[in-house]
Amino acid sequence: MVRNRQRDPRSDETLVDICNHGHPHAAAKAFEGLYLRHKDYVLRVALRFTPDIDSALDVLQDTFVQLLRRFPPTGEGITLSARLTTLLYPIAKNTAITAARKAGRFPVADDVIPEDVPAPPERDDGDLGRVLADLPPGQREALTLRFVDGMSLDEIAQALGIPEGTVKSRLHGGIANLRDSLLLKDFFD
Secondary structure, X not given: OOXXXXXXXXXXXXXXXXXXXXXXXXXXXXXXXXXXXXXXXXXXXXXXXXXXXXXXXXXXXXXXXXXXXXXXXOOOOOOOOOOHHHHHHHHHHHHHHHHHHHOOOOOOOOOOOHHHOOOXXXXXOHHHHHHHHHOOHHHHHHHHHHHHOOOOHHXXXXXXXXXXXXXXXXXXXXXXXXXXXXXXXXXXX
């Protein structure tokens, strides 16, 4: 039997509030609405840090399991101070990095910080993909969050756990590096 999976018209804030305080049946429906609304975003984030679709699908599942555990009765609930994607991004990213480490792609050392993570696996994105892969990881991540995911400077700062000034600096440096790229030189001239 195929269920009707139309997008829930209620806001993320409303759905999160129902997950936090609603009757268990209503909370389950609200969580399903959040999942259906944000699963494609989480999958795109996972694909930035994983080598294949199967790994990314595992990250998708693990990300939403972690989110679910934050709601009652197992967790204390969530208070949104920004868009839900701002909360989902670091969960999906860290879950993907952890999964990749377990798979042996990255060192297992606990002191590996996000800046040490290599560029995502090469995909057939053409010249732009190669240019982005050549950027320092912090700049690539800030540019992607800003111009692909459409996050505000404040949301990027929250998602990455860094000051807004650092976000601005990474964006500025990334754009400068893109302008200096031989592949994009004609685009900026």
